[in-house]
Amino acid sequence: xxxxxxxxxxxxxxxxxxxxxxxxxxxxxxxxxxxxxxxxxxxxxxxxxxxxxxxxxxxxxxxxxxxxxxxxxxxxxxxxxxxxxxxxxxxxxxxxxxxxxxxxxxxxxxxxxxxxxxxxxxxxxxxxxxxxxxxxxxxxxxxxxxxxxxxxxxxxxxxxxxxxxxxxxxxxxxxxxxxxxxxxxxxxxxxxxxxxxxxxxxxxxxxxxxxxxxxxxxxxxxxxxxxxxxxxxxxxxxxxxxxxxxxxxxxxxxxxxxxxxxxxxxxxxxxxxxxxxxxxxxxxxxxxxxxxxxxxxxxxxxxxxxxxxxxxxxxxxxxxxxxxxxxxxxxxxxxxxxxxxxxxxxxxxxxxxxxxxxxxxxxxxxxxxxxxxxxxxxxxxxxxxxxxxxxxxxxxxxxxxxxxxxxxxxxxxxxxxxxxxxxxxxxxxxxxxxxxxxxxxxxxxxxxx
Numbered sequence: 318x319x320x321x322x323x324x325x326x327x328x329x330x331x332x333x334x335x336x337x338x339x340x341x342x343x344x345x346x347x348x349x350x351x352x353x354x355x356x357x358x359x360x361x362x363x364x365x366x367x368x369x370x371x372x373x374x375x376x377x378x379x380x381x382x383x384x385x386x387x388x389x390x391x392x393x394x395x396x397x398x399x400x401x402x403x404x405x406x407x408x409x410x411x412x413x414x415x416x417x418x419x420x421x422x423x424x425x426x427x428x429x430x431x432x433x434x435x436x437x438x439x440x441x442x443x444x445x446x447x448x449x450x451x452x453x454x455x456x457x458x459x460x461x462x463x464x465x466x467x468x469x470x471x472x473x474x475x476x477x478x479x480x481x482x483x484x485x486x487x488x489x490x491x492x493x494x495x496x497x498x499x500x501x502x503x504x505x506x507x508x509x510x511x512x513x514x515x516x517x518x519x520x521x522x523x524x525x526x527x528x529x530x531x532x533x534x535x536x537x538x539x540x541x542x543x544x545x546x547x548x549x550x551x552x553x554x555x556x557x558x559x560x561x562x563x564x565x566x567x568x569x570x571x572x573x574x575x576x577x578x579x580x581x582x583x584x585x586x587x588x589x590x591x592x593x594x595x596x597x598x599x600x601x602x603x604x605x606x607x608x609x610x611x612x613x614x615x616x617x618x619x620x621x622x623x624x625x626x627x628x629x630x631x632x633x634x635x636x637x638x639x640x641x642x643x644x645x646x647x648x649x650x651x652x653x654x655x656x657x658x659x660x661x662x663x664x665x666x667x668x669x670x671x672x673x674x675x676x677x678x679x680x681x682x683x684x685x686x687x688x689x690x691x692x693x694x695x696x697x698x699x700x701x702x703x704x705x706x707x708x709x710x711x712x713x714x715x716x717x718x719x720x721x722x723x724x725x726x727x728x729x730x731x732x733x734x735x736x737x738x739x740x741x742x743x744x745x746x747x748x749x750x751x752x753x754x755x756x757x758x759x760x761x762x763x764x765x766x
Contacts, residue, residue, distance in 0.1 A: 330356060330357055330358050330389060330391070331356075331357045331387060331389055332354045332355060332356045332357065333354060333355040333357070333366050333368075333384050333387075334354045335351065335352045335353075335354065335355070335368055335369070335371075335382075336351060337349045337350075337351055337352065337371040337379060339373050349371060349372075349373050349374075350371070352368065352369040352371055353369075355368075355369075357387055357389050358389075359389065360389050360390055360391055360392065360440060361388070361389060361440070362388050362440060363385065363386055363387070363388065364385075364387040364388070364389065365383055365384065365385045365387070366383070366384045366387060367381050367382070367383045367384075368381050368382040368383075368384075369381075388440070388441065388479075389440075390438075390440035390441040390477060390478070390479035390481065391479070391481065392438075392439070392440065392481060393438075393475070393476075393477065393481035393482055393483035394436055394437060394438040394443050394475040394476070394477050394481070394483060395436065395437050395438070396428065396435075396436050396446075396473045396475050396483065396485040396487060397428070397434075397435030397436055397437065397487075398426035398427060398428050398434070398435040398457075398471075398487065398489075399426070399427045399431075399433070399434055399435040400412060400426070401435060402490065403559075403560070403561050405529070405532065405559040405560070405561075406488070406490055406559075407490045407491070407492055407529045407559050407560035407561070408424055408489070408490065408491045408492070408560065409491075409492055409493060409529070409558070409560030409561040409562045410493045410495070410560075410561075410562050411561055412424060413493060416493075417493050418459070418460060418461060418462060418491060418493045419460060420460045423458045423459060423460045424458070424459040424460075424489075424491055425456050425457070425458050425459075426456065426457050426459070426471075426489065427455055427456050428446055428448060428452055428455050428456070428457060428471070428473050428475075428487075429443075429446050429452075429454065429455025429456070430442070430443035430446065430455075431443075433455070434446070434455050436455075436473070436475050438475075438477040438478075438481075440477070440479065441477045441478035441479040441481075442477060442478050443475060443476075443477055443478075444476045444477055444478045445475070445476045446473060446474070446475045446476075447473070447474050448471055448472060448473045448474070449471075449472040450471065452473075457471050457489070459489060459491055461491070462491050462492055462493055462494060462527055462528065463489070463490050463491045463492060463528050464528065465528050466490070466528050466529070466530065467488060467490070468488045468489050468490030468491065468528075469488070469489045469490075469491075470486050470487065470488055470489070471486075471487045471489055472484060472485070472486050472487070473485050473487055490528070490529065490560075491560075492525075492527035492528050492529035492558060492559070492560035492562065493527065493560070493562065494525070494526040494527030494558075494562065495526065495562050495563070495564055495565070496523060496524060496525040496526060496527075496531060496556045496557070496558045496562060496563075496564045497523070497524045497526065497556065497564055497565075498521055498522070498523050498524075498534070498535075498554060498555065498556040498564045498565075498566075498567045499521065499522045499523075499524075499567065500519055500520070500521055500552070500554070500567045500568075500569045501519070501520050501521075501522065502517060502518070502519050502520075502569065502571065503517075503518045503519070503520055504517045504518065507641070507642070509610065509640040509641060509642065510572055510640070511572045511573070511574050511609075511610040511639075511640050511641035511642075512540070512571065512572065512573045512574070512641065513573070513574055513575045513641040513642050513643055514575060515541070516539050516540070516541045517539065517540045517541070517571050517573060518537050518538070518539050519537060519538040519539070519540070519552050519569050519571065520537050521534055521535050521536075521537070521554055521556070521567075522534075523535075523556035523564070524556075525556075525558045525559075527558060527560065527562070529558045529559035529560040529562075530558060530559050531556060531557075531558055531559075532557050532558055532559045532561075533556065533557040534556055535554040535555070535556070538552040538554070538569075540552075540571040540573050541573065549570045549571055549572035549573070550570070550571050550572075550573065551568055551569070551570050551571075552568070552569045552570075552571065553566045553567070553568045553569075554566065554567060555567075572609075572610065572641075573641075574607075574609035574610040574639060574640075574641035574643065575641070575643060576607075576608070576609060576643060577607075577637075577639065577643040577644055577645035578605045578606060578607040578612050578616070578637040578638070578639050578643070578644075578645045579605060579606055579607070579645065580603055580604070580605045580616065580637065580645065580647045580648070581603075581604040581605065581606070582604075583601055583602065583603045583604070583633070583647065583648075583650040584601070584602050584604065585599050585600065585601050585602070585650070585652060586599070586600050586602070587599070589653065590750075590751070590752055592692070592695065592750040592751070593653055593750075594653045594654070594655055594692045594749075594750045594751035594752070595652070595653065595654050595655075595751060596654070596655055596656050596751040596752050596753050597654075597656065598621055598622065598623045598654070599621065599622055599652045599654055600619045600620070600621040601619065601620045601621075601622070601632045601633070601650050601652065602619045603616045603633070603635050603637070603647050603650075604616065605637040605645070605647070607637075607639040607640075607643075609639070609641070610639045610640035610641040610643075611639060611640055612637055612638070612639050612640070613638050613639065613640055616635065616637040616647070620632050620633065620635065622652050622654065623654070623656075624652075624654065625654050625655050625656060625657070625691050626654075626691070627690065627691050627692070627693075629651040629652060629653045630651065630652045630653075630654060631649050631650070631651055632649065632650045632651070632652055633647055633648065633649040633650050634646045634647045634648060634649055635647045653692065653751075654751070655691035655692035655749060655750070655751035655753060656751070656753070657690075657691060657749075657753060658749065658753035658754055658755050658756070659687055659688065659689040659694060659747045659748070659749050659753065659754075659755040660687075660688045660689075660755060660756075661685060661686065661687060661688075661745055661747070661755060661756075661758075661760060662685075662686030662687070662688060663685075663686050664683070664684070664685045664686075664741070664743050664760035664761065664762045665683070665684045665762060666681045666682070666683055666741050666762050666763070666764040667681065667682050667684065668680070668681055668682050669681040669764050669765060669766045670766065671732070671734075671737075671766045675734040676734050677731050677732055677733060677734050678729065678730075678731060678732075679712075679728075679729070679730055679731070679732045679739070679764075679766060680727070680728065680729045681727075681728055681764055682725065682726070682727050682728075683703055683717060683725065683726045683727075683728055683741060683743065683762075684723055684724075684725050685701060685717065685723060685724045685725075685743050685745060685760060686722065686723050687719075687720075687721075687722055687723055687724060687745075687747055687755075688722075689721075689722075689747075689749045691749070691751070692749045692750035692751040692753075693721060693749060693750050694719065694720070694721050694722075694747060694748075694749055694750070695748045695749055695750045695752075696719050696720060696721070698748050699719040699724075699745075699746060699747045699748050700716060700717075700719060700745075700746045700747075701716065701717040701719055701724040701743055701744065701745040701746065701747065702714065702715070702716050702717070702743070702744050703715060703716075703717060703726060703728070703741060703742065703743045703744075704741075704742050705728065705730060705739050705740070705741050705742075705764065706739065706740050706742070707732075707736055707738075707739055707740065712730050712731070712732050712739065713728055713730035715728065717743065719747065724743070724745060724747070737765065737766045738763055738764070738765050738766075739763070739764040740761060740763060740764070741761065741762045741763070741764050742759050742760070742761045743759065743760045743761075743762075744757060744758075744759045744760075745757060745760070
């Protein structure tokens with residue numbers, strides 16, 4: 318069995334022609350039928366074909382023959398460029414070192430055979446690549462952005478080793494212009510610069526200066542009570558065009574405060590004494606804080622009271638307002654104020670008796686009435702003393718017990734049997750709980766037996 322192969326092209330696949338001879342007669346006339354040619358229809362490299370079975374008249378069968386090294390390629394090359402465009406089919410700043418395209422900074426695309434260029438052929442391999450405009454060593458050079466979304470066309474013709482050829486119009490779309498983004502807060506900003514109610518929405522408008530168009534414009538951002546920070550919430554967003562160029566980020570600060578101020582305990586000036594009372598006008602101050610926008614100035618103007626009452630005077634409540642307009646009310650504060658000193662009424666000497674033999678032991682009860690209607694008598698820090706005399710002679714002296722409404726003393730002293738009238742003098746030193754002192758003028762009364 319002998320064979321031969323025929324040339325092929327994309328339209329005519331290769332075939333193997335078989336010839337069978339009888340070695341005895343050395344001819345093909347011994348009843349041997351020549352087998353039909355084997356047509357190779359599958360593309361591939363280094364393919365093998367095995368001959369069909371052939372027998373002579375005597376029944377002898379020829380050994381099969383395998384033909385190898387048959388290559389068949391009917392597919393044209395695939396035209397491409399390196400670097401390839403992005404997923405949107407555009408070349409942007411990232412292909413040019415993040416600098417604008419110019420004559421000194423051009424975009425160079427290599428259409429030559431891979432791996433140097435982007436044109437490939439999986440079987441026989443790329444033979445030639447030409448272009449219109451002309452390629453220089455397979456490279457097309459571009460020095461400006463595209464004028465529209467269609468870009469610039471580079472017509473490339475590629476031929477493989479098998480002779481398959483294809484002409485492809487390759488769109489080259491270039492955009493190195495940076496898009497812009499503008500943020501707009503939909504809710505009017507209060508003069509204070511702080512929001513306190515509802516949801517504040519920040520919307521974005523994106524514009525592409527170049528031809529590729531906007532690919533990504535961020536959705537609206539929203540700030541509400543969940544965005545409570547002293548510095549506000551900062552939203553930073555970026556627009557991206559189809560060429561992958563990013564805008565300069567735009568930042569928007571939204572300050573949101575819907576929490577009212579808080580009050581600390583109120584303080585008074587001057588401070589109350591140990592009994593909790595004052596005897597001069599009292600000014601009450603409220604201290605408040607606001608962790609977010611801050612209070613507008615102070616919590617409220619100090620409140621001064623001159624009112625007196627045994628039950629105390631209630632001051633407040635007062636209102637605090639923060640810069641966002643939230644308000645809070647304080648509690649009340651009770652001031653105990655008494656500016657009136659105690660006064661003294663009648664001094665009496667009652668129940669006077671004289672006993673003994675001779676009758677020289679004199680007993681009586683001394684009572685000095687005290688009037689203190691507001692803070693009450695400070696009995697612990699008050700005193701009253703008495704002296705009992707006849708002429709220049711003192712028969713008795715001592716202290717009275719100071720109570721809430723009077724000072725009293727049960728006196729007993731030795732006098733003279735012949736004396737029936739004594740002079741009692743009481744000197745009070747009475748203070749009320751607010752620290753006011755009564756006039757320390759002696760009171761006198763005649764003790765008669």
